[in-house]
Structure formats: C-alpha cells, structure tokens
Amino acid sequence: MKNLFGFLISLALGIVLILVLADTSAFPAFGDVNLADRISEQYFNITNVEEVGSANLVTAIVVGFRGFDTLGEVTVLFISALGVAFIFGGVKQKRLDLNFKPNFMLRVGSNILFGIILVTSIYIIFHGHLTPGGGFPGGAIIASAVLLLYLADDRFRSNVKGFKILEGVAGSVFVVIGLLGLVLATAFLQNFLPVGTVGNLVSAGIIPVIYVLIGLKVGSEIAGIVDNFLTEEESA
Amino acid sequence: MIQYAAIILFVFGLYGLFTNRNVIKMIVSLNIMEIGLNIFIVSIGYVNGGAIAPIISSTQDLGLIYVDPLPQALVLTAIVIGVGTTALGLAIAKSIYKTYQTFDLDEMGESA
Numbered sequence: 001m002k003n004l005f006g007f008l009i010s011l012a013l014g015i016v017l018i019l020v021l022a023d024t025s026a027f028p029a030f031g032d033v034n035l036a037d038r039i040s041e042q043y044f045n046i047t048n049v050e051e052v053g054s055a056n057l058v059t060a061i062v063v064g065f066r067g068f069d070t071l072g073e074v075t076v077l078f079i080s081a082l083g084v085a086f087i088f089g090g091v092k093q094k095r096l097d098l099n100f101k102p103n104f105m106l107r108v109g110s111n112i113l114f115g116i117i118l119v120t121s122i123y124i125i126f127h128g129h130l131t132p133g134g135g136f137p138g139g140a141i142i143a144s145a146v147l148l149l150y151l152a153d154d155r156f157r158s159n160v161k162g163f164k165i166l167e168g169v170a171g172s173v174f175v176v177i178g179l180l181g182l183v184l185a186t187a188f189l190q191n192f193l194p195v196g197t198v199g200n201l202v203s204a205g206i207i208p209v210i211y212v213l214i215g216l217k218v219g220s221e222i223a224g225i226v227d228n229f230l231t232e233e234e235s236a
Numbered sequence: 237m238i239q240y241a242a243i244i245l246f247v248f249g250l251y252g253l254f255t256n257r258n259v260i261k262m263i264v265s266l267n268i269m270e271i272g273l274n275i276f277i278v279s280i281g282y283v284n285g286g287a288i289a290p291i292i293s294s295t296q297d298l299g300l301i302y303v304d305p306l307p308q309a310l311v312l313t314a315i316v317i318g319v320g321t322t323a324l325g326l327a328i329a330k331s332i333y334k335t336y337q338t339f340d341l342d343e344m345g346e347s348a
Contacts, residue, residue, distance in 0.1 A: 006254030014247035018240055030239050031284035033304065040281075040306045049292070057290035057302070061309040073313050080320030084327040132291065136316055199294045218316075225323045229330070 053195035053204040054129040062134070063207045063214075067189035070210075071174060074217055078171065081221040088228050095231045098154045110152035117145040125215035129204040135211040139218025146223040150230050160227050163220040170217040177206055177213075238279045245272030257341045259329040263322060270318045274311045281307040 021027050035041050042048055043057050043065070054060035062070055121141035128134030149156045181190035189206075196203035249269030256262050281304030290305035329339065336344045 003255045006251055009254065010247045010251040013250065014243055017243050017246075021239065021243075030279060031282045033281075033283050035283060035302075035304060038304060038306075040304045043290075043305055044302065055292050055294075057292070057305040058308045058312065061305055062312055066309065069313065073316055076317055077320045080324045083324050087324075087327040087331050130291075132289070136312060140319075197294075198292065222319070222323075228327070 049198065050195070052191070052207070053198055054207050055199045055203075056129055056131065056134075058132075059129045059134055059207060059211070060204075063129075063210050064191070064204075067178070067210065070214070071178065071189070074171065074174070074214060077218060077221055078167070081225050084225050084228050088231075094233070095150070095157050098151075102152055102154055107153050110148055114145050114149055117141060117148065121145070121215070121219070125212055126208065127201070128211040128215075129207045130199065130201065135214030136218055138211075138215040139220075140222060142215070142219030143222030143226060147226050150226060157231075158223060158227055160224065163224050163227075167217050167220040167224070170213045170220070174210060174213045174217070177210060181206070239276055242272045242276035242279060245269075245275065248272070259332060259339045259341065260326075263325045263329065266325070267318070267322060270314070274314055274318075277307045277311050277314070280304070 035044070043061060049057070049060070052060045052064035054064055121138045124131075124133035124141065125135055125138035128138070146158050150158070178189040181192055182188050184192040189210075191205035191207075193205040193209075195205050198204075202208075246269050249265045249267075249272060252265030252268065253262055256265060283301060283303050285301055287301045287303045290302040290308070332344070333339055338344060
C-alpha cells in the first residue's frame, strides 16, 4: 500500500515535470538553444576571455567570475568535514582492522600506485585552467590515494594533524589572496597578477594559484573524512 | 531526450526515498536524485550543431560553437556539496548503527 502510494506520487510528479518542461519559449527542447539569448554569451566575449585568461571557460566561471561562490562552496565542504568529525567525536586512536592480512606484494604495489595517483592529481590540479579538471577533482584524487593506502595496508594511519594544518593554511591563503585583490585591485578575489597568453601553463593570473589551494584543501578535507570513517575509539 | 531520462532518474530516486526504510538505501536514493538533477542541468547547456566542450586553445577559437559553460560550472558546485552531504549522512548512519545495531528505521523504534 505504502509502496503503491509512493509509486503514484513519483509517477505524477514525473509526468508533471515532463509536461511543464515541454518545448516552450522559456524552456526550449534539448539542444535547441541559442546562446545569444543567454547570459552565458558574455563568457565567450573576447574581452572577457582575455581579461580572465583561462582557456577552460568552466574554470573561468568557477574561479574567475564566481570566485566568491567557490569560497562559499569550499566553506560548505569544510563545514561538512567538521560535522563528520563532530559526529564521530571523541579521542580516536585505533584504525579499523582489515579482515585479511595484506601480503608484501599488496603493500609495495599500493605504495607504488600511491605515487602514480598523486602525480596524476598534481597534473590535473596544475592544468585546471587549460584542460578539464582542476582543484576539486584533483583533491578528490588525492583523497582516493589516501583511501587506497588505508584499504591495502593494515598498519597505515595518515597524518591527521598534518592534513588539518594543510587544510587550514590553504583556506586562509585563499582568503588572503581575495583580500589582496581588494587592496591591489578593486574587488575581493579580483585578479592582480599579469594574465599572460591564453592557453599557456603560466597564465590566467591568480586562477592556478587558487586552484592549487582548493586542491590541497579539498584533498585534505576528504582525506580527513576518510580517516574519520576508518578509525574508531580505542575500547581498552 | 536525455532530459527525460534525467527526470526519470530523479523520479526513481524519489520513489526509493518514499519506500525504503533503510538509512543507507535512503542515502543512495538521495544520490540518485542528485545525479538525475545534475544530468538535467548539464543537458540544458547542450547546443545542436556539433557543439564542443567550452575549452579554447587560443583566443582565435572563439568563433566555434560551444556548449553553455554556466550549467557545467553550477553542477561542479553541486557535486561538491553532494559529496559533503553524503559524507555527513553516512556519518549519521554510522552513529545510528552504533546506538541501535540496525539501519532500519522501523526496527529502531521497537528496540529503543
């Protein structure tokens, strides 16, 4: 009965959504879009592109035009990491036991993979303004490298304190760069470095700097969450 | 028609949220809803006629047809927030399991 009721509500909502989003002037059909009608047109404007200097236009929006938004986003992630740490609480010393004993090959192989994954994440973070990627995916890859070591090595315990310091420093430097924009230019998080040629590795002013900081912050935050999930209070 | 697929995915998630009483399954349902919405928002930015990803190699490329970069930027934000809420939800689920030894909301009331 309850399942039927839920099914009917979901079905009705789905039908209403599909009918409302039919091919109208306010909401055109899939792909039937003229970008000139939209606000996004300005991101392709050559003066705007040269002012921000990022070849990846998504990065230009996320860090360049909407940098303040991204600061809020990083703050939300920080608060959720804080919430996870708060819920698990207490003094945690012992990591969860694996139900198998990792042999020599697994431990050495995972250590080699850790390096490769870390190098990949650094590449993705540093090329955030040129290729798909950036600070958020790169940070998640760093955290996945830490998770690999947790799952493959029964004695591994990450340096939680170091991650917390890294996270705090990265977040603070992000805000300091924003304030420098206020002092040296006119607005918070405004670019104050030379932009350079669009498409070069060293270009786009403060965008690569901010994305490296975001990568470090996101990586250490998610690694901290992983650590919180894989440790427990010492019973003894 | 990928927009309809996204709406159907969203509705599947909603149905799962209505009918499941298991905390982990509810979190999975929330994630399915979120993925549906993200696909929907990205699909808004698609432009017909051989549009390519909004990444230029130099300023001479600006005349080409690109997809709308703004929905992609917004979805990037939404994914990160989704990771945060999922982590928080799983943390709450773990502490629920520690207290009641069950993930099921119905069994919880009986044992308490």
